[in-house]
Amino acid sequence: MPHPILVVGSVALDDIRTPFGAVQEAFGGSATHFALAARFFAPVRLVAVVGTDLDPAHLAGLRARGIDTGGVEIADGKTFRWGGEYGFDLNARATLFTHLNVFEGFDPRVPDAFRRSPYVFLGNIHPALQERVLQQVEPPCFVALDTMNLWIETARDALLAVLPRVDLLVLNDSEARELAGEPNLVRAGRRLLELGPTSVVIKKGEHGALLLREGDIFASPALPIEDVCDPTGAGDAFAGGVLGTLAASTEPIHVALRQAIAMGTVIASFAVQDFGTRGLDKVTPSGIEQRLRELRLLTQFGSSPSLEATRAR
């Protein structure tokens, strides 16, 4: 039986424009994308805050997908809104607006029923809030944490304070270089391990992901997706695939983590193919299986007979 996962993060309404179209007030946020990905593998418990303006159909949609919304507080005010625009190169994103609204006063409260969650995902919120969540859960639990450049720059001490309690740090490549103060990505990953987490996953978008652990390193390319439509939330969907796989695994952690990164890669490949959370709605077990097979084939090469030539020369 897969273990339950507690996720704490943002729930938002996103305005997104890419060269391939636009959506307004799409249901999103880090916790939403994570939950909608992780739920394929394990029970998911959501702690977040929304405003009274949120269409109840959104939360009902989460519940219909098996996500426990018992930790979603409905606060007086408006739901967090974010607007972003991607250029022709989907790697570059401009934030058009950020209206924190009720998210500004977010003080995550973990319901009693959620306190024993063997897996915890601390979505990208202020590290002091991430710390406060950890004070409310019962150990032992496997803790994964995502962060961003904003907190690295403005709340570095709080971030460094919470990292020793983290098992798996998830961040993107520019954040890894910035937090470690080291441009070589492998060295940056090693430095991050010294800050507390036993595993670090560095997300590289179209270039895949790197997993670093003491004495081990794993690299996954991204799947070659030609119709990337909207990368919003792909990193959280990736993390959802990773944590979901870990929570459902009975393998030793070093084996499970590689499988988990592969699964996160597969889930993220679905996520980017449509706007908002729509890509995740198209995930099927057979689709997962096929892309896992593709991912495995993608990096396979035979043993090289040219080595014999080398030896002969």
Add this chain to the structure above:
Amino acid sequence: MPHPILVVGSVALDDIRTPFGAVQEAFGGSATHFALAARFFAPVRLVAVVGTDLDPAHLAGLRARGIDTGGVEIADGKTFRWGGEYGFDLNARATLFTHLNVFEGFDPRVPDAFRRSPYVFLGNIHPALQERVLQQVEPPCFVALDTMNLWIETARDALLAVLPRVDLLVLNDSEARELAGEPNLVRAGRRLLELGPTSVVIKKGEHGALLLREGDIFASPALPIEDVCDPTGAGDAFAGGVLGTLAASTEPIHVALRQAIAMGTVIASFAVQDFGTRGLDKVTPSGIEQRLRELRLLTQFGSSPSLEATRAR
């Protein structure tokens, strides 16, 4: 027996500064790095031009490593000189000076003894010169071509004219996007295939390489090298590993190409660990074997039992 490889490109003296040190008048150039990498796998024949100022020890060094310098013209004047500086982030490079000298009037002449070369590497020179080399070699031969943003921008027609005669196009990711006019790298690769070559290899530096063929795609991460010292020439060393492996292989091309990219990745990992061509001097058969093993392990993941969980949900 490995087949001979003809390489045509630049031979230069490089001034290189990186945060890890500096060298002056280091023996370099695209053809040099390529030849010193390919020679581990197959006989290499070099066509290039140098000035009368070049220390004869450099060419003697190539010959001592089994490279046939019979196509190196010694012209009146000075050898091509290039100066570059890398920042703390080795991905960004500033060119300090480019003195073409005798390279400016380079008109490659392929000696009779080189005309039957089953493998040809057209290093990064003007596409009209690359075309002129092809007019001098006897088909059939497997032709690989490298190019750069300068030619894509200033000699696009000449480049498009030579591409139909090319089997393998080798270029880096920004060049691939620019030549294809397409930011999605996979789609860019597919468009480049439409321009003539049957295979395209996109070099992504620290993120590895992508191989695209009709109906097939292969991704190799870079090896996790923590002590990257000087990336100059790494792309040419990569290509040398690729062509060398192909020239030594008896496998079908689609199998050989994957092995070749893996080998190019391994050779490039040695190349970046020292200045100029010094890294390549440290390549040994056992070193190659170990890094090939590391590369294979780097992307391996077990079959995921969490799929069962997915199915059950």
